[in-house]
Amino acid sequence: MLIEGKTGTWEIVIGLEVHAQVSSQAKLFSGADTSFGAEPNTQVSFVDAAFPGMLPVINRYCVEQAVKTGLGLGAQINLRSVFDRKNYFYADLPAGYQISQYTQPIVGKGTLTIDLPDGTSRDIGITRLHLEQDAGKSMHDQHPTKTFVDLNRSGVALMEIVSEPDLRSPEEAGAYLRKLRAILRYLGTCDGNMEEGSMRCDANVSVRKVGSREFGTRCEIKNVNSVRFVMQAIEYEARRQVDLVEEGGTVVQQTRLFDSGKGVTRSMRSKEHAHDYRYFPDPDLLPLVLEKSWVDKLKAALPELPDAKKDRFIASYKLSAYDAGVLVAEK
Ligand code: ADP
Ligand code: MG
Numbered sequence: 001m002l003i004e005g006k007t008g009t010w011e012i013v014i015g016l017e018v019h020a021q022v023s024s025q026a027k028l029f030s031g032a033d034t035s036f037g038a039e040p041n042t043q044v045s046f047v048d049a050a051f052p053g054m055l056p057v058i059n060r061y062c063v064e065q066a067v068k069t070g071l072g073l074g075a076q077i078n079l080r081s082v083f084d085r086k087n088y089f090y091a092d093l094p095a096g097y098q099i100s101q102y103t104q105p106i107v108g109k110g111t112l113t114i115d116l117p118d119g120t121s122r123d124i125g126i127t128r129l130h131l132e133q134d135a136g137k138s139m140h141d142q143h144p145t146k147t148f149v150d151l152n153r154s155g156v157a158l159m160e161i162v163s164e165p166d167l168r169s170p171e172e173a174g175a176y177l178r179k180l181r182a183i184l185r186y187l188g189t190c191d192g193n194m195e196e197g198s199m200r201c202d203a204n205v206s207v208r209k210v211g212s213r214e215f216g217t218r219c220e221i222k223n224v225n226s227v228r229f230v231m232q233a234i235e236y237e238a239r240r241q242v243d244l245v246e247e248g249g250t251v252v253q254q255t256r257l258f259d260s261g262k263g264v265t266r267s268m269r270s271k272e273h274a275h276d277y278r279y280f281p282d283p284d285l286l287p288l289v290l291e292k293s294w295v296d297k298l299k300a301a302l303p304e305l306p307d308a309k310k311d312r313f314i315a316s317y318k319l320s321a322y323d324a325g326v327l328v329a330e331k
Contacts, residue, residue: 075110
């Protein structure tokens with residue numbers, strides 16, 4: 001989608017970061033239950049509450065789910081990856097750090113093919129997928145003057161899936177999210193329920209004049225929880241940036257929030273206040289080393305995914321690309 005401004009025509013550039021909750025009965029480094037909707041603080045082990053001396057033990061099944069997802073995205077599986085501590089203080093993060101992966105993620109570059117309404121397809125680059133823990137939840141609406149903390153989510157396994165800045169319109173971003181969700185559901189690695197928060201999206205948005213080779217400065221819209229809202233947020237944000245630049249202003253790198261009631265994005269913090277997370281390898285965890293034969297076995301057992309199924313439907317039943325796409329969109 002192009003935006004007609006007062007000074008010319010603008011192109012939108014978008015990269016998405018998706019947090020997908022791994023479908024697993026237990027957490028990433030503890031045996032605590034992950035079921036949605038339980039009473040607060042009933043699914044919390046000593047590890048999740050960061051009691052002194054507790055040690056994380058990696059959940060093999062969560063690793064398997066991440067590898068399957070990487071394979072489903074046609075991505076590089078890194079046979080050696082490292083867990084790092086991402087340090088920050090927050091009331092819902094009892095350890096004072098999140099265990100994540102930084103320079104050596106479990107999955108590297110891949111591709112996701114998006115299907116557009118006119119029946120054409122386009123390949124979008126996947127930069128990486130890494131495993132990390134979720135934090136707890138601060139509940140601000142339970143008491144007039146107090147915030148409560150629910151640690152049920154603390155330690156639940158997430159896959160952060162980062163795209164290249166290859167998307168060019170809200171529609172493409174929507175198509176990307178729907179396709180990613182379909183693949184996750186076919187694989188059974190994430191239930192993709194955005195309303196329950198098991199898939200959340202950060203949208204990075206910048207604009208540039210058509211023909212320009214360089215990217216503009218981006219803003220990151222945090223934690224949007226529906227495909228429609230992601231599309232609305234991008235559309236609003238791109239317009240805002242075009243208007244700002246055309247009025248002589250400059251876009252500053254910022255984290256913004258989308259207000260779905262008003263349909264606008266608002267500044268949350270600027271890059272000067274960006275966190276310095278002091279990442280370092282978690283000394284409680286050894287590097288994660290996978291055997292190639294194990295990865296090959298998972299690859300051989302992958303189910304038929306939407307793209308392959310779509311091709312098969314087109315070939316076997318002489319359907320149009322559009323019709324086949326509609327039929328395979330849901331598992
Ligand atoms: P950070 O860790 O600060 O979020 P990354 O370099 O990992 O930064 O980028 C995060 C996301 O931002 C990726 O999805 C990437 O594609 C996207 N991105 C990077 N530069 C731009 C840009 N100029 N415009 C839009 N998206 C961008
Ligand atoms: Mg980011």
